[in-house]
Amino acid sequence: MxxxxxxxxxxxxxxxxxxxxxxxxxxxxxxxxxxxxxxxxxxxxxxxxxxxxxxxxxxxxxxxxxxxxxxNVPEIYKNVHKAVCEAETTHIELGKLHPYFYEYGRYLTPYDRNHVVGRIVFETMRQRVRHLLDISKNTTAEGKREHRLDDVEQKLFESGVKTNILFTNWLQMKSNKISVSELVHEHSKKRKRNQLESDGTSSPDQPQKRPTI
Known part of the structure; x- marks a missing residue:
């Protein structure tokens, strides 16, 4: 879906x-x-x-x-600050620190007088985007994810896995079957029914009337 x-x-x-x-x-x-x-x-x-x-x-x-x-700036952003400076945020499981790490920081950024939270949120995402791309390529739809991700990262990860599967299927010619949409199918049935009625015959989708004596 x-x-x-x-x-x-x-x-x-x-x-x-x-x-x-x-x-x-x-x-x-x-x-x-x-x-x-x-x-x-x-x-x-x-x-x-x-x-x-x-x-x-x-x-x-x-x-x-x-x-x-x-x-007061929450401790979770202070803990990530050192990893951001050393470009080692890929080793952090943000889901353990906070399930909504980026959104929480986005709301707090205007109230941070030292202007640290916004920079941490931006740098964390910038450093982890490539990491998300790598793990989404190496994980199948049935595979189990071993990383605890933030809510935003989880959605990006799931989208990356689905996109990678579609691309792989396209390369292997598994997705070359074109299916007719439901709208086109219904339109074809309606046009055929109208054509039969104009020819004086009843539609095959409608029950046949019994002749009167």
Whole structure:
């Protein structure tokens, strides 16, 4: 069955999963009656300097330079930074670090004051594209994948495997049979039926009427 490519939008299930992720934030100013955001708060107010975990769907509605919270870069991107600098990201199983590594980083990029996350996401994908191409060529549809990939990489990998199989079948002349589409088949049947009716004969697809006495 044909599946559409994933384009992040409000109604995408993947996007919903990503925006449910919690992000560590530092409180910059005292927030009245917001103590419920911190399970360890001893008062109804949220005092400056406290650290709370907020869902990504809430953070992305805040202005980048909002006066209330400072978004902390998750450790997963700090861990990948060294591998990016040494061009060794192909040894990392991104699926273990985060199932939506690229999308999560894409949302956090505007709030990263050191401009590190965006560069890490870009370089990681740039270094791993060739790796994805290689493993998709060496894996069949029935083969088991030994790499844990991010959601975006998984879709690219599956698309690469299907494309490689189609190309191999074309080279081996296994896909040279042209089949008539359902639309053309129905149109041919309709045209034949109309032709029979214009000739005064009944359609073979319709039941024959019994003659009246």
């Amino acid at each position: 044909y599946t559409h490519s994933y384009f992040p939008n409000y109604y995408a299930v993947e996007d919903i999963f990503v925006t449910q992720e919690k992000v560590e934030c530092k409180v910059n100013t005292k927030l009245l009656k917001m103590g419920f955001l911190d399970p360890g708060a001893e008062s109804d107010d949220l005092n400056a300097g406290r650290t709370v975990n907020l869902p990504l769907w809430y953070i992305k509605e805040l202005r980048v330079n909002n006066p209330y919270f400072t978004i």
